[in-house]
Amino acid sequence: MLRRSIHLLFATLFFCGSVTGQLCGEEPFTSRAKVTNAALVYWQAFALLPEQSEEDTKLLNDLEKGSKQVVDARSLLTRSNTALSLISHLKPDTPCRWELIDNGPNTLLPHVSKARMLARLLILQARMDAESGKTEAAVDHLTQALLVARNVDEGVLVQMLVGDSIESLAADAAQSLLPRLGASSRGRFAEALSKLPTRTTFARAMSYERDVFARGVGPIMTVDRAALRQLGSDEDSPDVRAILAGTKRERTKWFEELLAEYSKLIEASKLPLPEANKEFERLESEVQDSPNPLIRLLMPSVGRANQKHAEVDARIAKLETTLRDANTSAGTSN
Amino acid sequence: MNDDKSESKPIEEELRVLRPRELSDGFIESLHKCLDRPVPHDDGPQPRRGGSFKLFAPLAAVAALILIAFGLVRNWPIREAPAPSKNKIASPAIESPDEQVDELPRPTLIAYNRAIGNEPGSLEELLDYHARTLLPNVPDPDLAYQEWP
Numbered sequence: 001m002l003r004r005s006i007h008l009l010f011a012t013l014f015f016c017g018s019v020t021g022q023l024c025g026e027e028p029f030t031s032r033a034k035v036t037n038a039a040l041v042y043w044q045a046f047a048l049l050p051e052q053s054e055e056d057t058k059l060l061n062d063l064e065k066g067s068k069q070v071v072d073a074r075s076l077l078t079r080s081n082t083a084l085s086l087i088s089h090l091k092p093d094t095p096c097r098w099e100l101i102d103n104g105p106n107t108l109l110p111h112v113s114k115a116r117m118l119a120r121l122l123i124l125q126a127r128m129d130a131e132s133g134k135t136e137a138a139v140d141h142l143t144q145a146l147l148v149a150r151n152v153d154e155g156v157l158v159q160m161l162v163g164d165s166i167e168s169l170a171a172d173a174a175q176s177l178l179p180r181l182g183a184s185s186r187g188r189f190a191e192a193l194s195k196l197p198t199r200t201t202f203a204r205a206m207s208y209e210r211d212v213f214a215r216g217v218g219p220i221m222t223v224d225r226a227a228l229r230q231l232g233s234d235e236d237s238p239d240v241r242a243i244l245a246g247t248k249r250e251r252t253k254w255f256e257e258l259l260a261e262y263s264k265l266i267e268a269s270k271l272p273l274p275e276a277n278k279e280f281e282r283l284e285s286e287v288q289d290s291p292n293p294l295i296r297l298l299m300p301s302v303g304r305a306n307q308k309h310a311e312v313d314a315r316i317a318k319l320e321t322t323l324r325d326a327n328t329s330a331g332t333s334n
Numbered sequence: 335m336n337d338d339k340s341e342s343k344p345i346e347e348e349l350r351v352l353r354p355r356e357l358s359d360g361f362i363e364s365l366h367k368c369l370d371r372p373v374p375h376d377d378g379p380q381p382r383r384g385g386s387f388k389l390f391a392p393l394a395a396v397a398a399l400i401l402i403a404f405g406l407v408r409n410w411p412i413r414e415a416p417a418p419s420k421n422k423i424a425s426p427a428i429e430s431p432d433e434q435v436d437e438l439p440r441p442t443l444i445a446y447n448r449a450i451g452n453e454p455g456s457l458e459e460l461l462d463y464h465a466r467t468l469l470p471n472v473p474d475p476d477l478a479y480q481e482w483p
Contacts, residue, residue, distance in 0.1 A: 052466045061458070105444035113441065113464035158446035161457065212443065298444070301451035 032089040038096035038151055039111075045086045046114040049121075050079035060120045063127075063169065073124050080121045087118070087144060092195040096151035104216015105298070112152060112162050119148040119166040123173050130177045135185055138177050143192040145170045150197040155208040160200050161305055164312045167199075171315040178322065190323035199316070202309045203269040206302070210262035213298060217258070221251040221294075242293035254294040261287070261295055265302060273310045280306055438463050 035041055050056075056076050077084075098111055122145035129138035149166035153159045174189075181189065243251065261283070268279035280303035287299045439445035441464045449457040 046469060051470070057462050057466070061462075105442065105447075107443045109441050109443060109446065110464070110468050112446070113461040113468060116461055117465045156443065158443070158450065158457070161450065162461070165458075209447075298447070299451075300447045304454070305450060 035090065035094050038090050038094045039098045041087055041090060042096075042111070042115065042118070042148070042151070045083040045118055046111070048083040048086065049114065049117060050076065050083075052117065060117070060124070063120060063124055073128060077121065077125055077128060080125075083118065084121060084125060084141075084144075087148075088140065090144070090147060092143075092147055092150075092192070092197065098154060100154075102212075102215070105213060106216070107212070109156070109158065112159060115148050115152040116162050116166065119145045119152075120169065122148065123166075123169050126170075126173050126177070130173075130180060133180075135177065135180050135182075136188075138173075139181070139185055139189045139192070142170050142174055142177070143189070143196075146193070146196055150199065153200050155200050155204055156212070157205050157209050157300060157302065157305065160202070160205045160309065163199070164305075164308050167312050167316055168308075171312070171319055174319055178326075183326070186323050186326045190320065193316075193320050193323065199313065201269075202302075202306050203266055206262065206266045206269050209300070210259060210266065213262070214259055217294075217298070218255055221248075221255045237297070239293040239297040243297065246293075251294070254292045257292050258294050258298060261299055265299075269302075269306055273307070276306060276310075277303065441468065 030036075059073055059076060100107055100109065100111075122141045126138040126141035126145065129135070129141060145166060149163040149170070152166075153163035178186075243254070246254065264283055265280075268276050268283060270276075271279060284301055284303055287295055287301075290296055438460065439448075441460075446457065446460065449460045
């Protein structure tokens with residue numbers, strides 16, 4: 001009797017599982033409201049981006065330099081329409097996992113350049129929208145660009161810098177858009193900004209860099225010289241040659257010093273900006289004159305990056321405050 | 335017509351030989367005895383199967399509840415903090431085709447870090463290059479994409 005009941009239970013579970021699977025788990029397409037990983041949608045959009053000519057690159061770089069010229073962008077934006085439409089429904093709270101495969105310093109980041117291009121197209125589109133009086137669409141495209149910036153940044157230095165570059169462009173575009181926005185549009189923009197994922201701190205990025213290099217470089221410092229060639233393809237560089245020529249004991253010492261140097265960067269990034277800038281300047285000159293070839297080869301020059309990150313932090317905070325204040329004063333006058 | 339009939343007769347006879355013989359009553363009764371079931375009679379009422387259904391219904395309910403709970407847990411809208419994958423590859427990086435034909439480095443962490451340390455604009459130049467060359471895009475991907483209402 002018991003065996004029969006168990007068989008019956010399994011049969012029922014199998015039946016119900018297959019029915020529910022058919023109903024909700026194995027649908028071939030995902031509805032817009034049920035996207036569970038934004039990165040997968042971004043990759044589809046990357047595949048649909050238009051071929052970027054030299055002229056297109058120049059156009060997007062001019063945008064970065066603050067050019068107000070957007071008329072020539074019509075062709076590029078028409079060709080980008082499919083990609084931009086595809087990501088228009090992504091929500092700020094949709095998780096974004098790029099699932100990059102950890103390979104130490106050789107970890108591939110193929111999405112960063114594509115995400116940057118997608119975001120710059122969104123900002124260009126927002127500028128075009130604003131020129132044509134479509135302020136609501138401009139707000140939506142700017143919000144999507146900022147979402148790309150936050151989603152591309154998983155804590156690695158280059159991801160953070162690309163995110164900063166996008167946010168800086170978006171802040172420029174928002175600044176010129178603000179006078180054209182009504183109270184309700186400002187309120188909507190402020191609300192959208194408040195829902196975006198938070199920005200990575202510079203200290204966190206430095207800490208993550210240290211972890212990546214500790215995991216990736218540490219183990220190969222004590223093995224044979226062939227494995228050391230993973231440090232870089234430019235074997236002719238004096239630093240790589242010096243590392244290859246070092247003994248295992250020397251290499252272990254150099255590696256420990258590298259981690260200590262990273263710890264100094266992390267501490268410096270926690271200081272107030274003026275003091276941090278001074279400390280970064282001192283550390284960078286230390287790196288240049290360092291007798292340790294591993295430090296000279298791998299330590300990133302981050303003083304400029306920290307300065308830029310702090311500037312973008314301030315600009316976004318100012319944008320949020322302006323939108324919030326405008327919204328509050330509009331509410332008071334009403 | 336006649337020819338057809340004359341040709342079809344031997345076939346019918348062959349088929350009749352192949353047709354299975356009817357089972358005897360004795361064989362059917364012994365089969366039912368083996369299966370421990372009462373012999374059905376055309377004139378009598380069929381035995382009720384309510385016992386199996388009574389057992390099946392609560393089991394089905396329990397199974398459905400388990401599956402619903404599993405579905406809820408799986409689809410619960412939790413925002414996970416984005417974190418780089420910790421999957422570790424032990425083997426060295428695979429040489430990509432673009433490395434063989436181009437001088438500029440691949441989109442690796444170390445390549446970008448070096449570009450950050452170089453003169454201003456180096457990182458942007460590398461990113462522009464990768465945007466053009468990685469996953470090369472089609473000249474005109476205007477698929478006349480329209481959202482379905």
